[in-house]
Amino acid sequence: MKVRFKIWRQDSPIDKGSFKVYEVDGLNPDMSFLEALDHLNEKLVLRNEKVIAFDHDCREGICGQCGVFINGRAHGPHENTTTCQLHMRSFEEGKVIVVEPWRAKAFPVIKDLIVDRSAFDRIIEHGGYISAKTGTASEANAIPVGKDIAERVMDVAACIGCGACVATCKNSSAALFTSAKINHLNSLPQGKPEEHQRVLDMTAQMAKEDFGHCTFTGACEVECPEGISINNIAEMNARFLKAKLFR
Numbered sequence: 001m002k003v004r005f006k007i008w009r010q011d012s013p014i015d016k017g018s019f020k021v022y023e024v025d026g027l028n029p030d031m032s033f034l035e036a037l038d039h040l041n042e043k044l045v046l047r048n049e050k051v052i053a054f055d056h057d058c059r060e061g062i063c064g065q066c067g068v069f070i071n072g073r074a075h076g077p078h079e080n081t082t083t084c085q086l087h088m089r090s091f092e093e094g095k096v097i098v099v100e101p102w103r104a105k106a107f108p109v110i111k112d113l114i115v116d117r118s119a120f121d122r123i124i125e126h127g128g129y130i131s132a133k134t135g136t137a138s139e140a141n142a143i144p145v146g147k148d149i150a151e152r153v154m155d156v157a158a159c160i161g162c163g164a165c166v167a168t169c170k171n172s173s174a175a176l177f178t179s180a181k182i183n184h185l186n187s188l189p190q191g192k193p194e195e196h197q198r199v200l201d202m203t204a205q206m207a208k209e210d211f212g213h214c215t216f217t218g219a220c221e222v223e224c225p226e227g228i229s230i231n232n233i234a235e236m237n238a239r240f241l242k243a244k245l246f247r
């Protein structure tokens with residue numbers, strides 16, 4: 001299989017960056033998209049050229065590291081699929097595949113396709129955890145959680161923090177990510193003691209970062225590889241108002 005990659009190259013955060021085109025042949029349609037980039041990088045090494053920097057870890061849709069725009073869509077052409085779960089058979093032989101990093105002020109490009117997503121980490125640092133004492137592991141696991149709540153929580157806990165929601169939003173809003181994390185922990189009995197402080201602190205940190213405001217366009221929900229619902233943002237807003245009133 002042969003394709004033409006048009007890939008964003010940028011040496012450093014202060015470099016202007018530009019697209020560069022690479023003809024790549026010898027690809028197997030069953031290769032993953034990241035394996036195709038590995039294949040290209042091997043060729044670049046042999047030509048003594050700089051390899052393309054891209055993020056990845058698990059390569060099985062769990063860690064959220066690998067997100068890029070592919071032909072203008074976050075994580076490529078398929079719904080509920082991360083970049084590492086994408087295969088070359090999803091593309092037509094001989095076509096141009098445009099690959100670029102997330103575009104958002106809060107996610108500055110570090111190098112080529114790698115962006116700095118530490119703004120997400122700082123939101124998590126402001127309440128994306130439970131510090132209430134729950135006893136030993138076995139005691140914590142013995143706290144009953146209703147089936148409905150458990151299922152709802154599992155839906156939002158699926159967020160892998162890839163950043164597709166921010167990158168695809170015209171306002172670069174982090175509302176879907178933040179709401180998934182808040183609704184996950186605030187729905188659980190273990191998260192209740194800190195629920196009001198959590199929503200106030202995490203939304204305050206979100207506002208401090210370079211994210212924009214949510215205007216409910218719904219693009220985040222469409223491009224989220226885990227199918228996190230935009231309803232979570234409305235739920236977060238309700239939790240925020242409740243926390244303010246409680247105070």
Ligand code: FES
Binds near residue numbers: 063064066
């Ligand atoms: S490399 Fe982990 S989600 Fe893609």
